[in-house]
Amino acid sequence: MTGTDPRRRDDGLGWVTRAVFPDERVRLTLLPAGASQPALDPADRLLARYAVVPSPARARFLLPLGPRRVTAASVWAYNALRPLRVRLPRALLGLAARTGVLQVTRPAVLTVSAGPEPAGQLTLVDHLAAHSGGARWYAAIGVRPPDPNHKPTVQLFDAAGRPRGYAKIGWNDATRELVRAEAAALAAVAPVAGVGDHPVVPRLLAAGEWSGQAVTVVEPLPADVRGVGVGEPPQVAAVLAVARRGGAPAAPQPLAGSAFLDRLRRSAAAAASDPDGTAAAGGPAAGAADPLAGRRLAAAVERLAERFEQVRVEFGHWHGDWVPWNLGRYAGRLVAWDWEHSGPEVPVGFDLAHDAFQRKLVLDGAPAASAAAAVDAQLHRLAPALGVDAERRRLIVQSYLIEMWLRTWRLAAGGAGWNPALHPALLDVIEQRGAD
Structure with a gap:
């Protein structure tokens, strides 16, 4: 031919x-x-x-x-x-x-x-x-x-x-990890999906390796599912159901000694030893602007630990990318898809922080500092539903921003390059807030 x-x-x-x-x-x-x-x-x-x-x-x-x-x-x-x-x-x-x-x-x-x-x-x-x-x-x-x-x-x-x-x-390394993570998340939430306030999720049909690629297959969304409007407020009850896997609230635990802080420290140490993602990506990640970025982030994690070590907060799961464009409605129920950033043992409220951050960053095209301020405003407004005071809100916001920078680094290390909307600006925001 x-x-x-x-x-x-x-x-x-x-x-x-x-x-x-x-x-x-x-x-x-x-x-x-x-x-x-x-x-x-x-x-x-x-x-x-x-x-x-x-x-x-x-x-x-x-x-x-x-x-x-x-x-x-x-x-x-x-x-x-x-x-x-x-x-x-x-x-x-x-x-x-x-x-x-x-x-x-x-x-x-x-x-x-x-x-x-x-x-x-x-x-x-x-x-x-x-x-x-x-x-x-x-x-x-x-x-x-x-x-x-x-x-x-x-x-x-x-x-x-x-x-x-x-x-x-x-x-590639970055996307294989995300595809596998989504399969694991969908399998884990299947028993509680659609129960109570927990959103309905697509059923996992298949997951595995094929020809060197990671593949996840989910069932089709219902034909008459409708998207959630970008102007709608976040569904707090659904977010809390995701965090608690449809169960009761967990007892608050201090940041010190938590699995969350331990993971932050390990991730920050990895970033400090390989700030440009060179070791994981096989070469410098595109857009790397600060060879000391990983060390700066590790220092920010230690400031977080020192300031909030005895602050007690509820830990739970999160969807990881809770934004209106990953949500819909069908038969009166909320439907949530794209679970590839989901994970356990994060401060409850992370999904609400992410919702505010991404709306400001993506929909408004605002800089990272303005997106962080939007997180402050949203968690202040929703504090009664979360049951958190001002100090816990500060812990949630600062640790969420650190988590977002580490996600940015992981993607760069996996071959995706740096997100210019978040690096190096987000690291500057983290340092400024940690010094306040």
């Missing part, structure tokens, strides 16, 4: 196809829009074809070219969760696919094929389908700009266009 293998590209289409189709025995052939589709070599097996939308240079989707209802479903699914400016174009694209207009326009096409041997599941889609009964599945693959922190996502559909699963692929 003629054409080019997009895995050789250095754009979004390149990194996504390298992650989703890592096996070099799988042949990828990209043909430009309008090109005639040549016949496969007689020795080849056709595994899948995808429309590259809107174009290879600006690719956003790889849409499965199978039954029209499947192609349409791949852009209609979850559309209600998206803002109106995104929903309308996707709805029109799905209509074009369903009526055959998309195919008539002859978009750029990615053909996935393989030789006759070895037989078996050479693609992730076929591998997952084989472990779920063996029926034919189709995949819709999102394309984003290259970023070591991005995880390729794959929507899975059956031949009738029904969603069957949603897969995330961890392809």
Whole structure:
């Protein structure tokens, strides 16, 4: 066949196809829009074809070219969760696919094929389908700009266009850790999901390793789930149910001697010995600006320990990325997804701190100092529900900011580079607050 293998590209289409189709025995052939589709070599097996939308240079989707209802479903699914400016174009694209207009326009096409041997599941889609009964599945693959922190996502559909699963692929150290963490979190919260005030969560369908990648597959969200508005206040009862795993509050414990402080110290020591993530990433992390950053953070942890060592606070679990765009509603219940930063033994209130911090940082585009001030304001407002006084609030805020810097460092150490919105500005904020 003629054409080019997009895995050789250095754009979004390149990194996504390298992650989703890592096996070099799988042949990828990209043909430009309008090109005639040549016949496969007689020795080849056709595994899948995808429309590259809107174009290879600006690719956003790889849409499965199978039954029209499947192609349409791949852009209609979850559309209600998206803002109106995104929903309308996707709805029109799905209509074009369903009526055959998309195919008539002859978009750029990615053909996935393989030789006759070895037989078996050479693609992730076929591998997952084989472990779920063996029926034919189709995949819709999102394309984003290259970023070591991005995880390729794959929507899975059956031949009738029904969603069957949603897969995330961890392809480097940073993303593999996150994908595995999400699988562990979903398995842990499954017994209490949807009980009382605890949010409903997607059911974990599969998790494991495939072709050197970490893969987590969850059940599709309900078709009529609706997103939580970015202006809605945080759901405090749901946050507390997550922190307490649907149970009663834990007895407050002093910061000194806690598993949380021990973990902060160990993480800070690792950052101090490898401030740029050089050892973990195989080279300096992109954007590193301060070779002493890890030592500065370690010193901030010790100031935290000295100031608050006898302050007693409740410890529990957290979702880890509690923000409106990871929440929805279905049948009167709150639904929460994207649990990849979840973990135990953190001060209760971390999710509320994260909600305020990210709203200010992401939605308002505010600097780290303003985002930290938003955390102060939110925890002050919600103090009665949390049952914390001013000193405990200060402990929660300062330790949350330290946790966020360590998350930023871990991602850099895993190959994702530094987040310029948080480093080095967040470390400056932490030091200034620790000195007050």
